[in-house]
Amino acid sequence: MIHVQAIDSLARRLAALVPPGLDEARADLTASFRSALQAGLRDLDLVTREEFDVQRCVLLRTREKIEELEQQVLALERSLEPNLAPDPAPKH
Known part of the structure; x- marks a missing residue:
């Protein structure tokens, strides 16, 4: 202020x-x-400097959490890749 x-x-x-x-x-x-x-x-x-600094910390923690979750999703996707191979065409 x-x-x-x-x-x-x-x-x-x-x-x-x-x-x-x-x-x-x-x-x-x-x-x-x-x-x-x-x-x-x-x-x-x-906003006051204190309010700004608090929101900056919240944003940084949120960004870190998003990056962590992105890594987890990537790891899950990689673990599912062998299971996602298309079924071979049916033989008649």
């Missing part, structure tokens, strides 16, 4: 870009920027 201090800092930097003639509106603009930034970030589907 983005820290409040980072949002405040970005809002102040955006307000600092306001032309000098609008100094009296700077505080209002800072509050507006802060509010807009918070609303925009709230709408994003963000």
Whole structure:
């Protein structure tokens, strides 16, 4: 999650870009920027680093399990190959 201090800092930097003639509106603009930034970030589907790391571990374990299962299926298929030979054509 983005820290409040980072949002405040970005809002102040955006307000600092306001032309000098609008100094009296700077505080209002800072509050507006802060509010807009918070609303925009709230709408994003963000996760914390911890949540990301947990999901990464789950994905790695899942990938390892899939590879293990693929090897098991391959071994089973190989063990069945002699039994899968087609029956010889019937003799009449």
